[in-house]
Amino acid sequence: MAIILALCGAALLAGGVWLLxxxxxAYYVIASVLFLVTALLLYRRKPEALAVYAALVVGTLIWALYEVGxxxxxxxxxxxxxxxxxxxxLLPVVTRELGRRSVADALDGRHPTAPSALSGTGAMLSGSLVVAVAVAATxxxxxxxxxxxxxxxxxxxxxxxxxxxxxxxWQAYxxxxxxxxWSPLADITPANVSDLEEAWQxxxxxxxxxxxxxxxxxxVTPLKIGERLYLCTPHQSVIALNATTGEEVWRYDPRIQGELALQHLTCRGLAYQPPGAAPAAAAQPAPTQATAENPNAPAGTASELSAQGGLTAPQERRQSGAPTEGAPARQEGGAADPGLPVATASAETAVCDAxxxxxxADARLIALDPETGHxxxxxxxGDGQIDLWTNMPNVNPGSYYSTSPPxxxxxxxxxxxxxxxxxxxxxxxxxxxxxxxSTxxxxxxWDSGNPNETTPLPxxxxxxxxxxxxxxxxxxDPQLGLVYVPLGNQPPDQWGANRSENVERYSSAVVALDIRTGQARWHFQTVHHDLWDYDVPAQASLIDLPINGETIPALVQPTKQGELFVLDRRTGQPVLPVTEKRAPGGAVAPDHTAPTQPVSQASFDPKALREKDMWGATMFDQLLCRIAxxxxxxxxxxxxxxLQGSIIYPGNFGVFNWGSVAVDPQRAVLFGTPxxxxxxxxxxxxxxxxxxxxxxxxxxxxLPALNENFGAPxxxxxxxxxxVLGLPCQAPPWGNVAGVDLTTGETVWMxxxxxxxxxAPFPMIPFEMGVPNLGGPIMTAGGVAFLSGTLDYYVRGYDVTTGQELWRSRLPAGGQSTPMTxxxxxxxxxxxxxAGGHGSLGTKRGDSVIAYALPKQ
Known part of the structure; x- marks a missing residue:
């Protein structure tokens, strides 16, 4: 024991001195001294070793309560x-040694009495440990x-x-x-949700x-249309299932082009066009109209403007030159990639109404018949697909595609x-x-680098x-004729010295586009001069809010930095107050930071980190986190x-990510997973x-060399x-569920x-610590919310009113998707x-689609 205590003391002394x-x-230096003194006294078989260690226990307890309560x-x-x-x-094998006469004791004629857990200095140590247990139990x-x-x-x-x-x-994502x-279905309630059972898999x-x-x-979040479910897999197969039995109806394989420069391989879902749609009235060139974003746009059609010389030429392309080591080769110019497969080459065709x-993943948009999969x-x-590489610069298959449904x-x-x-x-x-x-x-x-010209590019x-x-x-919003687009940042995310005026304007913003013309009607920037990869990551939720006796058509935009911006979706003006707060400066020159950043009244902005917020499984890795x-x-x-390295909190994983939030239009409340x-x-x-x-x-x-930023300094x-153990350096909880009143922005429960x-990187007891979530929640009119995206493999049901967990079921793999009902x-x-897992999070991979229902009556 003396050697173990001496090693502990030496480790704490080295790190503690640096920290001090x-x-x-100063705790770690003091603790190291007490460890070393205890070790020395043990070596000399002195009962006082237990008294010194009791002082260490009490001192540690007082210090811990002072720091974290x-x-x-x-x-x-x-x-x-x-x-x-x-x-x-306190084990007898140790305390007996403290009663044995040493050579010094023999020469002095002393006969020390061995302590025990209930006597002498052992009682002192026992008492300190009992107090520690009492505090822990409290x-x-x-x-x-x-x-x-x-x-x-x-x-x-x-x-x-x-x-x-x-x-x-469930006809859209x-x-x-x-x-x-949110679903208007109300059969599942807080009273019966615990009766849910697996119906099919x-x-x-x-x-x-x-x-x-x-x-x-x-x-993926599957669609439910008629009696069918429709979903897509990571490797891009499209599958139709019988919604009641789970039996496969048809499957389509688009035969994706090989050797793709993919950063992600996923499909979050499909989009659905109902039957009976008429030919698009906007199939002719769209007029360029004056809007709040573009008040000086000339009147007339795109063709008229072109004749008048009113079109703005696209910005000069950056030439990529020869490919660098690890950098993917690119094809310059606007030609489509000639290597794309053709959707009709390996599948039957149909004239589709719906x-x-x-x-x-190879940048096509394919249209399929919901009935047959043709x-x-x-x-x-005539070939059933659109080549999304058309008119694209820097063609490099896999480096661009739509991971989300249109x-x-x-x-x-x-x-x-x-x-x-x-x-x-x-x-x-x-x-x-x-x-x-139709065609x-x-x-x-609409190109945020050239936002005023929306006519098709020649x-x-x-x-x-x-x-x-x-x-x-x-x-x-079909009634307003607006599409709400969450925008990310221009790569590289963490270096912004060379961004253009338009990039600065639209980066990390939500933009409302006119469905007829593509013109931006308004935009709201959630981060100024984003250097943190704080993309707008989530779908905006549209909800009509009763505020001060008026019903306001609102938009709720969750963000990675924890803000819930509640905006009037007609104008982009804040419904709940937004203030500009001073932000740190000191970016690496010639880059800069914005002097202020927007903060919403509805916010999950975490408190700033302090040294005492550092955490670990033991005092040793916690010390290393404090040093870090x-x-x-x-x-x-x-x-x-x-260049030194910065702590970014919250990080680019996001307080909220693509799973977004759920909103209840009848209660005007939000269920979120910060x-x-x-x-x-x-x-x-x-x-x-x-x-x-x-x-x-x-x-x-x-595959690309991520984070290299070729072309940047x-x-x-x-x-x-x-x-060092792979656990977060900050103390838990790391993940929560929360309920927000959207009329006030108040977090009512969390x-x-x-x-x-x-x-955990090693097997652990399933402690309720609060873990991050990736994948969104849903709510129902029955007053129950569901979530499957936590890093443990469960789907859970919650009481929307109080947030109480009412039900959980074990999943065979990570559930990093958004459920539906x-x-x-x-x-x-x-x-x-x-339940299929997530590669970057390290959750277990799988291929399960699981349906739950209440028992048949």
Whole structure:
């Protein structure tokens, strides 16, 4: 024991001195001295060793309570090693040695009495340990992070669905184009949700394949239309199932082009065009109209403007030149990639009335017949597809495609796409395009790098390279004729010295586009001069809010930094107050930071980190996290990336991500899943553009070298802020569920959510610590919310009013998708969950589609 204590003391002394000299806590130096003194006294067989160690236990307890109060997990990290070693010191095998005469005792004629757990100095140590247990037990019944309350009941009765969707169906990613993720079905209630049982399970057969990128994920939310479910798999198969039995009806394989430069491989969902749609009135060139965003636009059609010389030429393209080491080769110019497969080549065709639209990983948009799965010959010039590489700069298959379902409205299908993040400065464009649903003809294009010109780009010209893109899910209001586009940042995310005026204007913003013309009617920027990868990651939720006796058509936009911006969706003006707060400066020159950043009244902005917020499984890895905290730059939220390395909190994982939130239009409330994780962001100078500086070796095949930022002066080393054990350096909880009153912005209740059963780097007991979530929630008119995206493998049901967890069911793999609910042909309400895992999160991969229902009556 003496050797163990001496080693502990030496380790604490070395780290503690460094910490103290850098302005940190003096505890570790004091504790190291007590460890070493105890070790020396044990070696000399002195009973006083137990008294000194009792002082260490009491001192540690006082210090821990001073720093974190009765907060169990931070208390445990500070005292676990001290307590365990103290208990071992009371074992008879140790205490007997303290009563044995040493040579010195024999020479002095002394006969020391051996202590025990109940006598002498052993009693002192026992007493200190009992006090520690009492404090720990008290903390088990105290949750300092819990907010209790009850959300209001129904305030506005919703007469039917505002977008005409039958109650038992789920016809868009968020059920409707409004993205509420709310169902009017009310069969499942807080009183009976615990009776849910598995009704059927289907396996897609989609398994990991050689050449997959790390972030290969099963993130789909299926559609329910009629008696069918429609879903897509990570490897891009489209499957139709019987919604009541789970039996496969048809399957379509688009035969994706091989050797793709993919950062992500996923399909979040399909889009649906109902039958009976008329030819698009906007199939002719769209007029360029004056709007709030573009007040000086001349009148007239696009063709008239072209004749008058009123069109703005696209910005000059950046030439990528020869490919660098690790950098993918690119094809310049506006020609489509000639290697794309043809959808009709390996499938039967049909003349489709209704259509399913499937975006593919090789940048096609394919139209399928919902009844048969046949490719629609009356789309895309007869081949059933659109080539999204048309008019794109920097053609590099796989570096651009639409991971999220498009929007279908007013006989148009509106498509965005993701570009490679932090790979190079010569990427594809983030252009948003609208195509005729009957012909596939391009009707308009909105390019944030050239925002005022929305007429179809002529052949041979290209869109603005590297313009901010929309990789997440759009929403739409058919009555207003607006499509709401969440925009990301221009790569590289953490370096913004060379951004254009338009890029600065539209980066990390939600933009309302006119469905007829593509013109921006308004935009709201959620982050100014974004250097943190704070893309607008989530679909906006549209909801009419009763505020001060008036019903306001609102839009709720969740963000990675934790804000819930509640805007008037007609104008983009804040419904709940938004203030500009001063932000840290000091970006690496010649870059800069914005002096202020917007903060909403409805906010999950976490408190700034402090040294005492550092955490670990033991006092030793916690000490290392404290040292790391003082080693990096941290000036609070919006600390810019640095050469030294900066703590970014919240990190780019996001408080909210693509799973978004759920809103109840009758109660005017929100169910959200805020997560809080810190990341480290370090700029790494690039000595030569052709070398790898943050990747140890070139990725296999066509996969990109992420975070190299070829063409920029700095690469970026970006990683979670974790301990040597792989656990977050910040104390839990890391993930919560929360209920918000949208009329006031108040967080009425918030509870930690999820266990570490499947999230730890080593097997752990399933402690309820609150873990991050990736995948959205849904709510129902029955007053129950569902969520499956936590890092442990469960689907859970919650009482919307209080947030209480009412039911959970174990999943066979990670559930990183958004559930949905529908009514089957047997009259029962079903809950559908996809469990397929997430490559980047390390959750277990799978191919399960699972339906739950209440027992048959």
């Amino acid at each position: 000299t850098h302005g940190g806590s 009765f907060d169990w997990w931070p208390l445990a990290a500070r005292g676990d090693v001290v307590f365990i070693l103290g208990a071992l010191l 903390s088990w019944f105290v949750d300092l992070h819990r907010t209790e309350g009850e959300l209001p009941g129904v305030r506005t009765r919703v007469a039917g669905d505002a977008q005409g969707i039958p109650a038992g169906e 968020g059920r409707t184009q409004g993205g509420q993720r 289907f396996h897609t057969g989609d398994k990991p394949q050689p050449g997959d990128p790390k972030e290969t994920t099963f993130e 259509k399913l639209f499937m975006p593919t 490719v629609c010959s009356n789309f895309g010039g 929007i279908v409205m007013d006989n148009l299908v509106v498509v965005g796409g993701t570009v490679l993040d932090n790979v190079s400065t010569a990427e594809a464009s983030g252009v948003i395009r609208a195509f005729d649903i 596939g003809q391009l009707v308009w294009n 052949e041979g010209q290209t869109y603005t390279p590297n313009s901010p893109n929309s990789w997440s899910i759009m929403s739409a 905290f003082h080693s990096y730059r941290y000036d609070g939220r919006f600390t810019p990336p640095s 997560a809080h994780l810190a990341f480290l962001s370090t700029l790494v100078p690039r000595p030569k553009d052709e070398t790898l500086v943050v990747n140890q070796q070139k990725p296999e095949g066509a 700095y690469a970026i080393n970006l990683r979670p802020f974790t301990s 509870h930690k959510n999820g266990t570490v059963r499947d999230a 529908y009514r089957g042909a047997d009259g029962r309400q079903y809950l559908l969950v996809v």
